Amino acid sequence: MLEKTDIEYEKTILIGLITKDQDEDKSKEYLDELEFLAYTAGGEVLKRFVQKMQMPNPKTFIGSGKMDEVRVFVEENEVGTAIFDDELSPAQQKNIEKILRCKIIDRTNLILDIFAQRAQTSYARTQVELAQYEYLLPRLAGMWTHLERQRGGIGMRGPGETEIETDRRIVRDRISLLKKKLEKIDRQMEVQRGNRGALVRVALVGYTNVGKSTLMNVLSKSDVFAENKLFATLDTTVRKVVIGNLPFLLSDTVGFIRKLPTQLVESFKSTLDEVREADLLLHVVDISHPSFEDHIASVQNILNEIDHKDKPTLMVFNKIDAYEPEVIDEDDLVTEKTKAHYTLQEWKKTWMNTTNGDAIFISAINKENFEAFRKMVYEKVKEIHITRFPYNHFLYDEYTE
Numbered sequence: 001m002l003e004k005t006d007i008e009y010e011k012t013i014l015i016g017l018i019t020k021d022q023d024e025d026k027s028k029e030y031l032d033e034l035e036f037l038a039y040t041a042g043g044e045v046l047k048r049f050v051q052k053m054q055m056p057n058p059k060t061f062i063g064s065g066k067m068d069e070v071r072v073f074v075e076e077n078e079v080g081t082a083i084f085d086d087e088l089s090p091a092q093q094k095n096i097e098k099i100l101r102c103k104i105i106d107r108t109n110l111i112l113d114i115f116a117q118r119a120q121t122s123y124a125r126t127q128v129e130l131a132q133y134e135y136l137l138p139r140l141a142g143m144w145t146h147l148e149r150q151r152g153g154i155g156m157r158g159p160g161e162t163e164i165e166t167d168r169r170i171v172r173d174r175i176s177l178l179k180k181k182l183e184k185i186d187r188q189m190e191v192q193r194g195n196r197g198a199l200v201r202v203a204l205v206g207y208t209n210v211g212k213s214t215l216m217n218v219l220s221k222s223d224v225f226a227e228n229k230l231f232a233t234l235d236t237t238v239r240k241v242v243i244g245n246l247p248f249l250l251s252d253t254v255g256f257i258r259k260l261p262t263q264l265v266e267s268f269k270s271t272l273d274e275v276r277e278a279d280l281l282l283h284v285v286d287i288s289h290p291s292f293e294d295h296i297a298s299v300q301n302i303l304n305e306i307d308h309k310d311k312p313t314l315m316v317f318n319k320i321d322a323y324e325p326e327v328i329d330e331d332d333l334v335t336e337k338t339k340a341h342y343t344l345q346e347w348k349k350t351w352m353n354t355t356n357g358d359a360i361f362i363s364a365i366n367k368e369n370f371e372a373f374r375k376m377v378y379e380k381v382k383e384i385h386i387t388r389f390p391y392n393h394f395l396y397d398e399y400t401e
């Protein structure tokens with residue numbers, strides 16, 4: 001496991017906006033997440049700069065006065081990297097580099113970088129490399145030319161500098177080569193999936209760091225990599241799990257995040273096929289996270305994008321051990337909605353109603369409510385099994401712990 005002392009952290013600043021559709025609290029939450037991403041990528045955040053603006057400045061993202069303040073801070077503190085909380089256009093990136101003269105990374109680039117750092121297998125590496133080249137292609141002209149001396153670290157993993165600076169044609173060739181390589185592996189994986197026979201397939205989905213791998217471990221008693229950093233899992237792990245006497249296949253796949261770069265959704269299509277072909281989704285949510293409702297919406301958006309919004313889904317609210325009730329001012333308790341979000345108990349009621357009972361509240365770490373969860377998964381898998389194989393009365397008589 002990577003501890004903070006194992007690597008040298010890069011001096012980093014974050015830059016975000018408070019816009020008309022994003023209030024101060026939201027902006028803080030987004031920057032908290034960006035800081036966690038930066039930390040995962042190897043950055044130590046010295047300061048956050050936030051500006052209130054109707055919309056991003058088309059030339060430099062933030063206004064010129066603010067940019068001056070940032071420039072002075074960067075110079076005085078020898079900041080190596082400035083991370084912007086949105087995707088920058090190639091022109092914005094170039095203009096900002098000229099002013100700040102440090103590495104300029106946007107949210108998309110940062111996520112791609114973490115994926116590059118985390119990719120373990122040649123398949124995951126190929127998928128990330130493809131996404132990185134697709135991100136780079138429109139940004140090639142004249143990019144980073146004055147930054148040669150500062151290469152390495154955040155945002156610089158993956159395609160090497162010679163490729164970055166060669167012309168678009170070579171990059172396009174590389175893209176089509178990688179696509180062909182992926183297609184070949186995809187076909188092999190399709191065959192593998194086809195060979196898995198008649199077992200019901202269950203897929204864990206959810207925002208990054210919600211506890212999917214931990215849950216996979218406790219359900220299958222295996223040893224899947226779980227870490228308190230984002231995107232610990234990039235490759236899909238599939239395990240056979242038996243609950244009671246009913247076997248099924250459980251897959252743990254890449255975590256989702258707000259504004260997951262489209263290049264990544266595209267190149268991870270086949271990893272996500274595991275989700276597409278699942279009979280049942282376990283949508284894991286970290287209920288102790290203040291933005292968990294936004295996370296649910298982000299996951300649902302990505303599921304819509306990959307076209308399976310209507311799949312049977314069990315909402316699994318994890319980390320109830322870490323849930324802290326929101327402290328709400330007495331005066332705020334006037335509306336039913338506010339009241340309903342007050343305690344874990346009230347949350348349970350709300351979600352049980354919203355999901356018609358397809359929700360469960362657990363702690364994967366200390367196994368709280370775990371037997372009820374196992375039983376619920378068992379019942380759902382059994383239901384699917386019976387519908388699919390009405391004549392195969394199988395072994396499932398009763399659920400046993």
Ligand SMILES: Nc1nc2c(ncn2[C@@H]2O[C@H](COP(=O)(O)OP(=O)(O)OP(=O)(O)O)[C@@H](O)[C@H]2O)c(=O)[nH]1
Nearest residue numbers: 209210211212213214227228231232233255364365
């Ligand atoms: N307090 C608490 N922490 C948990 C619980 N379940 C998991 N965690 C922790 O949450 C962190 C993330 O867990 P993972 O299992 O790696 O999460 P993941 O969803 O697979 O993460 P990605 O690979 O980023 O998608 C780890 O530090 C876990 O120990 C829980 O029930 N309670």
